[in-house]
Amino acid sequence: MNLTLWGTRGSIASPGPDTVRYGGNTSCVELRNDAGDRLVLDAGTGIRRLHVDRREPVRRVDVLLTHLHMDHIQGLGFFEPLRHPGWDIHLWGPASATQDLAARLTRYLSPPLFPVRIRDLECNLFIHDVGNGPIEIPGFAVTSATVCHPGPTVGYRVTADGATVTYIPDHEPMLGAGGFGDPAWTSGSDLAMDCDVLVHDAQYTPAEYRDRIGWGHSTLAHAASLAATSRARALIPFHHDPNHSDEMIDFLYTDLSASILDGCRLLPMGEGETMAVVGARHHTAH
Protein backbone atom coordinates (compact mmCIF):
# COMPACT_ATOMS: atom_id res chain seq x y z
CA MET A 1 0.00 0.00 0.00
CA ASN A 2 1.33 3.44 -0.93
CA LEU A 3 0.84 6.44 1.35
CA THR A 4 1.19 10.01 0.08
CA LEU A 5 0.98 13.14 2.19
CA TRP A 6 -0.84 15.92 0.32
CA GLY A 7 -1.40 18.17 3.31
CA THR A 8 0.33 17.99 6.69
CA ARG A 9 -0.53 21.30 8.34
CA GLY A 10 -3.08 21.88 11.10
CA SER A 11 -5.63 24.61 11.73
CA ILE A 12 -5.03 26.82 8.67
CA ALA A 13 -3.05 26.62 5.45
CA SER A 14 0.31 28.28 5.99
CA PRO A 15 2.30 28.44 2.75
CA GLY A 16 5.57 30.35 2.72
CA PRO A 17 9.31 30.01 2.70
CA ASP A 18 9.34 28.66 6.27
CA THR A 19 7.04 25.71 5.53
CA VAL A 20 8.32 24.46 2.18
CA ARG A 21 9.67 21.09 3.34
CA TYR A 22 6.97 19.86 5.73
CA GLY A 23 4.26 21.67 3.81
CA GLY A 24 1.69 24.40 4.24
CA ASN A 25 -1.48 22.67 3.04
CA THR A 26 -3.96 21.28 5.55
CA SER A 27 -4.74 17.62 6.20
CA CYS A 28 -4.97 15.21 3.30
CA VAL A 29 -3.44 11.73 2.93
CA GLU A 30 -3.85 9.36 0.00
CA LEU A 31 -3.68 5.57 0.30
CA ARG A 32 -3.54 3.33 -2.77
CA ASN A 33 -3.53 -0.44 -2.68
CA ASP A 34 -1.73 -2.65 -5.19
CA ALA A 35 -4.91 -3.03 -7.24
CA GLY A 36 -5.15 0.73 -7.74
CA ASP A 37 -8.05 1.39 -5.38
CA ARG A 38 -7.78 4.84 -3.86
CA LEU A 39 -8.74 6.06 -0.43
CA VAL A 40 -8.37 9.68 0.67
CA LEU A 41 -8.09 10.64 4.32
CA ASP A 42 -9.50 14.11 4.95
CA ALA A 43 -10.11 16.88 2.47
CA GLY A 44 -7.99 19.79 3.64
CA THR A 45 -6.43 22.19 1.16
CA GLY A 46 -3.86 19.51 0.23
CA ILE A 47 -6.52 17.56 -1.65
CA ARG A 48 -6.39 20.07 -4.52
CA ARG A 49 -3.06 18.64 -5.72
CA LEU A 50 -4.31 15.06 -5.60
CA HIS A 51 -4.79 14.53 -9.31
CA VAL A 52 -7.17 11.78 -10.38
CA ASP A 53 -7.20 11.11 -14.12
CA ARG A 54 -10.77 10.62 -15.29
CA ARG A 55 -9.53 7.92 -17.70
CA GLU A 56 -8.45 5.67 -14.82
CA PRO A 57 -10.07 2.22 -14.86
CA VAL A 58 -11.19 2.36 -11.20
CA ARG A 59 -13.91 4.99 -11.27
CA ARG A 60 -14.46 5.19 -7.54
CA VAL A 61 -12.84 7.24 -4.79
CA ASP A 62 -13.60 7.03 -1.07
CA VAL A 63 -12.94 10.14 1.01
CA LEU A 64 -12.84 9.51 4.74
CA LEU A 65 -13.34 12.61 6.86
CA THR A 66 -12.23 12.51 10.48
CA HIS A 67 -14.34 15.52 11.42
CA LEU A 68 -15.71 18.69 9.92
CA HIS A 69 -13.37 21.36 11.23
CA MET A 70 -12.52 23.66 8.36
CA ASP A 71 -8.91 22.53 7.93
CA HIS A 72 -10.20 19.03 7.12
CA ILE A 73 -12.91 19.91 4.60
CA GLN A 74 -11.86 23.17 2.98
CA GLY A 75 -10.45 21.44 -0.09
CA LEU A 76 -13.41 19.16 -0.66
CA GLY A 77 -15.13 21.42 -3.15
CA PHE A 78 -11.93 21.51 -5.22
CA PHE A 79 -11.49 17.73 -5.42
CA GLU A 80 -11.55 17.03 -9.18
CA PRO A 81 -13.44 13.72 -9.17
CA LEU A 82 -16.51 15.43 -7.75
CA ARG A 83 -16.89 16.81 -11.28
CA HIS A 84 -16.22 13.52 -13.07
CA PRO A 85 -19.53 12.35 -14.59
CA GLY A 86 -20.19 8.69 -13.93
CA TRP A 87 -17.67 8.39 -11.12
CA ASP A 88 -18.76 7.09 -7.73
CA ILE A 89 -17.51 9.30 -4.91
CA HIS A 90 -18.16 8.05 -1.38
CA LEU A 91 -17.81 10.49 1.50
CA TRP A 92 -17.55 9.00 4.97
CA GLY A 93 -17.54 10.89 8.25
CA PRO A 94 -19.10 11.26 11.68
CA ALA A 95 -22.66 12.40 12.27
CA SER A 96 -23.47 14.63 15.23
CA ALA A 97 -26.01 13.71 17.88
CA THR A 98 -28.71 15.52 15.89
CA GLN A 99 -27.57 15.75 12.24
CA ASP A 100 -26.26 13.23 9.73
CA LEU A 101 -23.08 13.84 7.75
CA ALA A 102 -24.95 14.99 4.64
CA ALA A 103 -26.77 17.72 6.54
CA ARG A 104 -23.60 18.82 8.30
CA LEU A 105 -21.56 18.96 5.08
CA THR A 106 -24.25 20.92 3.30
CA ARG A 107 -23.65 23.79 5.70
CA TYR A 108 -20.25 24.25 4.03
CA LEU A 109 -20.94 23.06 0.48
CA SER A 110 -23.66 25.59 -0.25
CA PRO A 111 -23.88 29.37 -0.74
CA PRO A 112 -22.74 31.69 0.70
CA LEU A 113 -19.70 29.66 1.89
CA PHE A 114 -19.31 27.76 -1.40
CA PRO A 115 -20.89 28.54 -4.80
CA VAL A 116 -21.75 24.95 -5.78
CA ARG A 117 -24.41 22.89 -4.02
CA ILE A 118 -23.85 19.21 -3.26
CA ARG A 119 -26.83 18.27 -5.42
CA ASP A 120 -25.25 20.01 -8.43
CA LEU A 121 -22.04 17.94 -8.44
CA GLU A 122 -21.56 15.82 -11.57
CA CYS A 123 -20.35 12.61 -9.93
CA ASN A 124 -22.51 9.99 -8.26
CA LEU A 125 -22.16 11.08 -4.67
CA PHE A 126 -22.78 8.77 -1.72
CA ILE A 127 -22.56 10.12 1.83
CA HIS A 128 -22.22 7.74 4.76
CA ASP A 129 -22.23 8.29 8.52
CA VAL A 130 -19.54 6.46 10.46
CA GLY A 131 -19.32 5.58 14.13
CA ASN A 132 -17.38 2.89 15.93
CA GLY A 133 -16.87 -0.18 13.79
CA PRO A 134 -15.94 -1.55 10.37
CA ILE A 135 -16.63 0.24 7.09
CA GLU A 136 -17.19 -1.60 3.81
CA ILE A 137 -14.83 -0.22 1.15
CA PRO A 138 -13.60 -2.38 -1.75
CA GLY A 139 -9.90 -3.15 -1.52
CA PHE A 140 -9.47 -1.97 2.06
CA ALA A 141 -10.40 -3.15 5.53
CA VAL A 142 -11.35 0.02 7.40
CA THR A 143 -12.38 0.62 10.99
CA SER A 144 -13.44 3.95 12.45
CA ALA A 145 -13.62 4.91 16.11
CA THR A 146 -14.42 8.00 18.11
CA VAL A 147 -11.35 9.76 19.55
CA CYS A 148 -10.73 12.62 22.01
CA HIS A 149 -11.18 15.89 20.12
CA PRO A 150 -13.82 18.63 20.40
CA GLY A 151 -16.90 17.86 18.29
CA PRO A 152 -17.75 14.56 16.59
CA THR A 153 -14.34 13.18 15.55
CA VAL A 154 -13.11 9.76 14.51
CA GLY A 155 -9.82 8.14 13.58
CA TYR A 156 -9.36 5.43 10.96
CA ARG A 157 -7.45 2.17 10.80
CA VAL A 158 -6.87 1.01 7.22
CA THR A 159 -5.45 -2.36 6.16
CA ALA A 160 -4.55 -3.36 2.60
CA ASP A 161 -1.93 -5.60 1.01
CA GLY A 162 -0.93 -6.89 4.45
CA ALA A 163 -0.06 -3.46 5.84
CA THR A 164 -1.95 -1.26 8.32
CA VAL A 165 -2.04 2.53 8.54
CA THR A 166 -3.74 4.33 11.42
CA TYR A 167 -4.75 7.92 10.85
CA ILE A 168 -5.62 10.17 13.81
CA PRO A 169 -4.75 13.72 12.75
CA ASP A 170 -6.59 15.62 15.49
CA HIS A 171 -6.34 13.94 18.85
CA GLU A 172 -5.64 14.65 22.50
CA PRO A 173 -5.07 11.23 24.07
CA MET A 174 -3.38 12.92 27.04
CA LEU A 175 -6.92 13.72 28.24
CA GLY A 176 -7.77 10.61 30.17
CA ALA A 177 -4.60 8.68 29.47
CA GLY A 178 -3.19 9.45 32.91
CA GLY A 179 0.34 9.60 31.55
CA PHE A 180 -0.15 6.76 29.05
CA GLY A 181 0.98 3.20 29.64
CA ASP A 182 -2.44 1.56 29.87
CA PRO A 183 -4.00 1.06 26.42
CA ALA A 184 -7.42 0.36 27.98
CA TRP A 185 -7.60 3.97 29.14
CA THR A 186 -5.87 5.61 26.17
CA SER A 187 -8.01 7.08 23.40
CA GLY A 188 -6.91 5.82 19.97
CA SER A 189 -5.00 2.80 21.25
CA ASP A 190 -7.35 0.25 19.68
CA LEU A 191 -7.03 1.98 16.30
CA ALA A 192 -3.26 2.17 16.54
CA MET A 193 -2.51 -1.20 18.13
CA ASP A 194 0.30 -3.00 16.22
CA CYS A 195 -0.13 -0.82 13.13
CA ASP A 196 2.72 -0.42 10.65
CA VAL A 197 2.39 3.37 10.39
CA LEU A 198 0.63 5.77 12.74
CA VAL A 199 -0.09 9.20 11.22
CA HIS A 200 -0.78 11.30 14.28
CA ASP A 201 -1.34 14.81 15.57
CA ALA A 202 1.88 16.43 16.84
CA GLN A 203 0.78 20.04 16.74
CA TYR A 204 2.16 21.60 19.90
CA THR A 205 5.39 22.10 21.77
CA PRO A 206 5.13 21.15 25.46
CA ALA A 207 4.90 24.85 26.38
CA GLU A 208 2.11 25.45 23.87
CA TYR A 209 0.21 22.41 25.13
CA ARG A 210 0.23 23.66 28.71
CA ASP A 211 -1.75 26.72 27.56
CA ARG A 212 -4.09 24.71 25.30
CA ILE A 213 -5.19 21.68 27.29
CA GLY A 214 -8.58 20.58 26.02
CA TRP A 215 -8.12 22.07 22.56
CA GLY A 216 -7.88 18.57 21.14
CA HIS A 217 -4.25 18.28 20.07
CA SER A 218 -0.99 16.62 21.05
CA THR A 219 2.68 17.29 21.41
CA LEU A 220 5.22 15.18 19.56
CA ALA A 221 5.95 13.38 22.83
CA HIS A 222 2.25 12.55 23.27
CA ALA A 223 2.14 11.12 19.74
CA ALA A 224 5.29 9.11 20.42
CA SER A 225 3.85 7.84 23.71
CA LEU A 226 0.66 6.69 22.03
CA ALA A 227 2.73 5.02 19.30
CA ALA A 228 4.80 3.21 21.92
CA THR A 229 1.78 2.24 24.04
CA SER A 230 0.11 0.84 20.92
CA ARG A 231 3.26 -0.88 19.66
CA ALA A 232 3.04 1.04 16.35
CA ARG A 233 6.07 0.30 14.19
CA ALA A 234 6.46 3.80 12.75
CA LEU A 235 5.14 7.29 13.49
CA ILE A 236 4.54 10.10 11.02
CA PRO A 237 4.01 13.32 13.01
CA PHE A 238 1.23 15.31 11.39
CA HIS A 239 -1.03 18.35 11.70
CA HIS A 240 1.86 20.69 12.37
CA ASP A 241 1.07 24.00 13.99
CA PRO A 242 0.82 26.83 11.41
CA ASN A 243 3.38 28.83 13.40
CA HIS A 244 6.00 26.07 13.31
CA SER A 245 8.68 26.51 10.65
CA ASP A 246 10.54 23.63 9.00
CA GLU A 247 13.51 24.51 11.17
CA MET A 248 11.45 24.32 14.33
CA ILE A 249 9.93 20.97 13.38
CA ASP A 250 13.43 19.64 12.70
CA PHE A 251 14.43 20.79 16.17
CA LEU A 252 11.42 19.10 17.78
CA TYR A 253 12.33 15.83 16.07
CA THR A 254 15.94 16.09 17.19
CA ASP A 255 14.87 16.98 20.71
CA LEU A 256 12.52 13.99 21.09
CA SER A 257 13.91 11.39 23.43
CA ALA A 258 14.31 8.00 21.78
CA SER A 259 13.16 6.37 25.00
CA ILE A 260 9.64 7.74 24.49
CA LEU A 261 9.41 6.06 21.09
CA ASP A 262 10.47 2.75 22.64
CA GLY A 263 11.59 1.26 19.34
CA CYS A 264 8.94 2.89 17.15
CA ARG A 265 10.54 4.50 14.10
CA LEU A 266 10.07 8.27 13.60
CA LEU A 267 9.36 9.14 9.96
CA PRO A 268 9.77 12.90 9.40
CA MET A 269 7.82 13.07 6.14
CA GLY A 270 6.68 16.23 4.42
CA GLU A 271 3.99 17.26 1.96
CA GLY A 272 4.25 15.54 -1.42
CA GLU A 273 6.25 12.57 -0.15
CA THR A 274 5.19 8.99 -0.77
CA MET A 275 6.14 5.83 1.06
CA ALA A 276 5.40 2.18 0.47
CA VAL A 277 3.88 0.77 3.64
CA VAL A 278 4.78 -2.86 4.02
CA GLY A 279 3.48 -5.03 6.83
CA ALA A 280 5.69 -6.05 9.74
CA ARG A 281 8.71 -3.81 10.06
CA HIS A 282 9.69 -3.12 6.44
CA HIS A 283 9.23 0.42 5.17
CA THR A 284 10.68 2.16 2.15
CA ALA A 285 10.60 5.94 1.85
CA HIS A 286 11.30 7.54 -1.49
Add this chain to the structure above:
Amino acid sequence: MTQHPVELILMRELADHLSTPIFVVDAEGGLAFYNEPAEALLGRRFDETGPMPAEEVAVAFSPTDDRGEAITAERLPLMVALRERQPDRAVFAIRALDGVTRRLEVTAVPIIGRTGVLAGAVALFWEVPQ
Protein backbone atom coordinates in the same frame (compact mmCIF):
# COMPACT_ATOMS: atom_id res chain seq x y z
CA MET B 1 -7.40 -5.51 27.35
CA THR B 2 -9.22 -3.58 24.65
CA GLN B 3 -9.69 0.14 24.93
CA HIS B 4 -12.65 1.55 26.83
CA PRO B 5 -15.00 3.85 24.88
CA VAL B 6 -13.81 7.45 24.73
CA GLU B 7 -16.87 8.57 26.69
CA LEU B 8 -15.83 6.33 29.59
CA ILE B 9 -12.22 7.50 29.38
CA LEU B 10 -13.31 11.13 29.59
CA MET B 11 -15.75 10.36 32.41
CA ARG B 12 -12.97 8.79 34.44
CA GLU B 13 -10.78 11.82 33.80
CA LEU B 14 -13.56 14.18 34.91
CA ALA B 15 -14.28 12.10 38.01
CA ASP B 16 -10.62 12.18 38.91
CA HIS B 17 -10.76 15.99 38.94
CA LEU B 18 -13.89 16.39 41.09
CA SER B 19 -14.46 16.49 44.83
CA THR B 20 -17.84 14.74 44.52
CA PRO B 21 -17.68 10.99 45.18
CA ILE B 22 -18.14 9.25 41.82
CA PHE B 23 -18.36 5.59 40.82
CA VAL B 24 -18.05 4.60 37.13
CA VAL B 25 -19.15 1.29 35.60
CA ASP B 26 -18.77 -0.05 32.08
CA ALA B 27 -21.64 -1.06 29.81
CA GLU B 28 -21.80 -4.49 31.46
CA GLY B 29 -22.03 -2.98 34.95
CA GLY B 30 -18.47 -3.85 35.92
CA LEU B 31 -16.65 -1.43 38.18
CA ALA B 32 -14.29 0.65 36.04
CA PHE B 33 -13.25 3.38 38.49
CA TYR B 34 -14.11 5.33 41.61
CA ASN B 35 -12.41 8.55 42.60
CA GLU B 36 -10.59 9.60 45.73
CA PRO B 37 -13.62 11.22 47.43
CA ALA B 38 -15.51 7.97 46.84
CA GLU B 39 -12.71 5.99 48.45
CA ALA B 40 -13.50 7.66 51.79
CA LEU B 41 -17.10 6.38 51.67
CA LEU B 42 -16.42 2.98 50.13
CA GLY B 43 -13.67 2.26 52.63
CA ARG B 44 -10.83 1.27 50.32
CA ARG B 45 -8.57 2.88 47.74
CA PHE B 46 -9.43 2.09 44.15
CA ASP B 47 -5.84 1.05 43.52
CA GLU B 48 -6.38 -1.75 46.05
CA THR B 49 -9.83 -2.72 44.79
CA GLY B 50 -9.22 -2.50 41.07
CA PRO B 51 -11.80 -3.24 38.37
CA MET B 52 -14.53 -5.65 39.40
CA PRO B 53 -17.10 -7.63 37.39
CA ALA B 54 -20.75 -6.61 37.79
CA GLU B 55 -21.75 -9.67 39.81
CA GLU B 56 -19.12 -8.86 42.44
CA VAL B 57 -19.96 -5.17 42.83
CA ALA B 58 -23.28 -5.49 44.67
CA VAL B 59 -21.99 -8.35 46.81
CA ALA B 60 -18.91 -6.37 47.79
CA PHE B 61 -20.92 -3.56 49.36
CA SER B 62 -23.98 -5.50 50.70
CA PRO B 63 -26.57 -2.77 50.01
CA THR B 64 -29.67 -2.73 52.25
CA ASP B 65 -32.80 -0.61 52.36
CA ASP B 66 -34.11 1.35 55.37
CA ARG B 67 -35.78 -1.81 56.72
CA GLY B 68 -32.45 -3.58 56.62
CA GLU B 69 -33.43 -5.86 53.75
CA ALA B 70 -30.89 -6.66 51.04
CA ILE B 71 -31.22 -4.80 47.74
CA THR B 72 -30.65 -6.96 44.70
CA ALA B 73 -28.15 -5.77 42.09
CA GLU B 74 -30.79 -5.08 39.46
CA ARG B 75 -32.51 -2.53 41.76
CA LEU B 76 -29.40 -0.44 42.31
CA PRO B 77 -29.48 2.96 40.53
CA LEU B 78 -26.43 2.17 38.37
CA MET B 79 -28.02 -1.02 37.08
CA VAL B 80 -31.33 0.76 36.46
CA ALA B 81 -29.50 3.52 34.57
CA LEU B 82 -27.77 0.92 32.38
CA ARG B 83 -30.90 -1.13 31.78
CA GLU B 84 -33.43 1.68 31.30
CA ARG B 85 -30.96 4.18 29.78
CA GLN B 86 -32.28 6.89 32.08
CA PRO B 87 -31.22 8.42 35.39
CA ASP B 88 -32.21 6.79 38.67
CA ARG B 89 -31.92 7.72 42.32
CA ALA B 90 -32.12 5.87 45.62
CA VAL B 91 -31.14 6.04 49.27
CA PHE B 92 -29.68 2.91 50.83
CA ALA B 93 -27.01 1.69 53.20
CA ILE B 94 -23.84 -0.13 52.29
CA ARG B 95 -21.35 -2.05 54.33
CA ALA B 96 -18.16 -0.36 53.16
CA LEU B 97 -14.94 -2.25 52.67
CA ASP B 98 -13.55 -0.80 55.92
CA GLY B 99 -16.43 -2.53 57.77
CA VAL B 100 -18.40 0.65 58.46
CA THR B 101 -22.09 0.90 57.50
CA ARG B 102 -22.88 4.13 55.68
CA ARG B 103 -26.19 5.45 54.37
CA LEU B 104 -25.81 6.93 50.89
CA GLU B 105 -27.95 8.93 48.51
CA VAL B 106 -27.07 7.84 44.99
CA THR B 107 -27.93 9.36 41.63
CA ALA B 108 -26.91 7.35 38.57
CA VAL B 109 -26.85 8.50 34.95
CA PRO B 110 -26.18 6.42 31.83
CA ILE B 111 -23.18 7.41 29.67
CA ILE B 112 -24.42 7.43 26.09
CA GLY B 113 -22.20 8.77 23.32
CA ARG B 114 -23.20 10.80 20.26
CA THR B 115 -23.65 7.62 18.26
CA GLY B 116 -26.21 6.38 20.78
CA VAL B 117 -23.99 3.58 22.04
CA LEU B 118 -24.15 2.90 25.77
CA ALA B 119 -20.62 3.25 27.16
CA GLY B 120 -21.44 2.73 30.84
CA ALA B 121 -22.97 4.63 33.72
CA VAL B 122 -21.83 6.97 36.44
CA ALA B 123 -23.10 7.34 40.02
CA LEU B 124 -22.69 10.47 42.12
CA PHE B 125 -23.26 9.82 45.79
CA TRP B 126 -22.91 11.30 49.24
CA GLU B 127 -23.48 10.24 52.82
CA VAL B 128 -26.81 11.02 54.48
CA PRO B 129 -27.78 10.61 58.16
CA GLN B 130 -28.79 7.11 59.32
